[in-house]
Amino acid sequence: MNIQLKQDLVVRNLSVHSREGTIVSGVSLALGQNQPLTLLGESGSGKSLVAQAIMGNLPQELKASGQISFRDADLLAETAIERRRRWGRSIGLLPQEPWLALDPTMPVGPQVAEVHRYVRGKPVGESAAAARENLAEVGLAAAGALYPFQISGGMGQRVAIAMAHAAGAELLIADEPTKGLDATLRDSVTARLRQEVDAGRLLLTITHDVAVARALGGMIGVMLDGRLIEYGPAEVLLAAAQHDYTKALLAAEPSQWQRQAQTLPGKCVVSARGLEKRYGDKTLFSGFDIDIAAGEVVSIVGPSGCGKTTIGNILLGLVKPDAGAVTRDASLSPLRFQKLYQDPPAAFAPHQTLRKGLADVARLHARDWEEIRALCARLKLQEALLDRLPGQVSGGELQRFALLRALLLEPAFLFADEATSRLDPVSQQEVVRFLLEIVAETGLAVLMVTHDRDLAEKISTRLIPVAGSGTLAEAGMAG
């Protein structure tokens, strides 16, 4: 690559310290026009802290040292007020989960217009017109009057980009811009970011999704435990990774996985005939049949909002279908039908240690603590973690605790609802591996609901694609 490229943002030896010690140390990187930078890494690797140090919104208890030069300014030498003045104007943030970052009670048009009005000081009418133009630039000309709850996640991210256009920020920091989006939306958001680069904007992207880094190109930095362990041009780094963690990260992409050996299905655990569900006037699906047998991993794959989670909840009896019937093996206690949730932190009481929570489950269902210890060992969870709060362990660890909690009840059927979509690839691979081992050992029947077709293809005995339009077609996939 061309070394003569002008570097607009240069980070030298950046460290972030908390009272307890150093969380990020010695990070040096640079980015310029037509040379976006993508930081890859798992949650807790410090990649978000690097972005926050550049943006200037580190939590108060954290201090950054080193040097961040943006154009000719030394950002770390600026006061908090000076840094805040850059927000929107010279550094713009594309938020993760934009549907949460938009004001839920204001239409998106005014939310874009207020940037013109209050950041750039234009009159009201002119601001509204300029906002319509910004929305049209991202293909949302007709969306100005819609509220955030009426638009999709991908549209939300484009609204955020329209806001960045409105403010005229030169540097865009995209913080997990594809978190929670399905593959189609992810690709459209990534393509949009690429267009921003082509239009001459500076782009720093934080992600744990290797596919996003690959599509954006430019430079890639890989972070682990607060250090930048590998840094180089995308095409070089992705083709010939040096560091073991980078190799593991690349290998953890579901498309790189080995396909699972097929097991012989046992007796049918749960089946349903003619399921139908409507929301308002909209029919989500109708005439849906499914059978899941012991030892099987059945995946339902489809885009967000197609009703795939609803199917799982109907099988568990959490949601009533509008038509059709579910038959669960009557010899099994209802407790043996369990669910693994999408967002692990939301599935645990936040102010209770994991030990206390699990002890309560054990007491309620008359289980021995030894079983928990055995499962901890089985899922490679250190017992020291038990004394932490759910927020103090990683997402992958917490999801394994959730799996442990479900396994404590000796489930015959487990509904895994996007159970790994919020995990980084390495953690995802670990959780899935444990799950599949349990299936092989105990003959557990698993229903996976996911938007990741690669993942589903690698691990399922059968795959059921669901179209967005409300029609389902069961397709058996031969082993």
Add this chain to the structure above:
Amino acid sequence: MTGRGMKNFLVLRLLQAGIVAVVVGALCFVLMRVLPGDAAMRIAAGRYGPDARITDAAAKIRIELGLDRPLAVQFFEWLGSLARFDLGHSLVTGSPVAHELQVQLGASVWLAAAALLLSLLIGPIVGLLGGLKPGGTADRMGLFGAVTFRAVPPFVLGLVLMLVFSRQLGWLPPAGFGSPREILLPALTLALGLAAISSRVTRNAVAAVARAPYFAFARYKGLPEAVVVRRHGLRNAAIPVVSYLGLQAIYLIEGVVVVESLFAYPGIGHALVHAIIERDVPMVQGTALTMGLMFVAIAAAVDLLTYWLDPRMGKNA
């Protein structure tokens, strides 16, 4: 709101008002009959005072008002008049119930409005200070105040305020009606109880908004702090506070009865208590009905306000 939505809303509320009228009327009727003591005797005492010939007077009253007829007949008679918007006449004074209510309701509405206004001056501001820094001094003091004022029943609080501001300090009259000075103590008694809850609701709403990603993102967009609070903070924090006002109407209406009696304030609550003592059934039914309808009206107003504040209400994604 779309035209159809608005129509459905109004029809629903009117229906609710009708049901409230029948249920409240029937309950009052039954409860008044099962109260111990002879109704005719009480009415006689209310009209002429307890004197030697009260038994004769009571007998006349019983025949005059038809109190010896079957209960069902008396009840349906009341319902029939109600359908003609006629609330009947007071058994004691003989003047139309509607006329008496008009005067008393006006006084009570003033009191309730004053109490609500005072509570809105206290509650949301205390809550805002607490919510901006959860766990801080203002938050803890607010919590202490809220627990104290909510735990103390209005009649005790009223007495305490009377003792402090009237007896000890001599600033305000302990009872009466007519000038703003007299409305202040009863209104404050109600307002403190109302503010106790609304301050906590506000505190939680403000804390939730301050933590919300959209609040942080508004800053990252480059908006000045005042604009962030005004455009993205106030409305979102106000939604739960306003919806809670509907529930507070219960406290307000029940408080009006107690506080008016305590401060000898000639409102609808005061009238209700007297009507019960004097067994003035039409007056009891009339006042209770008015209070019930006031509750429906307040709930409807709160619904409309919430609908206006929160675009997510009643719209489909």
